Amino acid sequence: MFLIEHEFGSTVITLIDEGAAQFQEDLIIYIFSEWLTIEQCDVRTDKIKKLTFSMAQLKDPSAAINLPEVVYTRFHIKILNDNIRSSDRNCF
Numbered sequence: 001m002f003l004i005e006h007e008f009g010s011t012v013i014t015l016i017d018e019g020a021a022q023f024q025e026d027l028i029i030y031i032f033s034e035w036l037t038i039e040q041c042d043v044r045t046d047k048i049k050k051l052t053f054s055m056a057q058l059k060d061p062s063a064a065i066n067l068p069e070v071v072y073t074r075f076h077i078k079i080l081n082d083n084i085r086s087s088d089r090n091c092f
Contacts, residue, residue: 009033 003014015027030037037052064072
């Protein structure tokens with residue numbers, strides 16, 4: 001189950017674990033225009049764990065799902081041979 005709230009300057013999505021036998025704490029996702037933050041309470045330490053991603057970083061996992069193992073970049077790769085562009089590739 002999830003809950004969506006639109007706040008000033010961000011959207012907040014709360015993911016509630018209701019299907020597993022061993023429930024995990026709620027995930028709270030804060031989406032801003034330039035980054036996304038995911039928070040979850042660690043019940044062992046009673047502290048909030050936080051991960052922050054840029055919007056560019058969020059594109060990578062969705063692109064990586066169906067790609068083979070290798071290093072990729074979001075930027076154009078230009079191969080130059082004798083000052084002539086022989087290839088212009090974009091991995092994503």
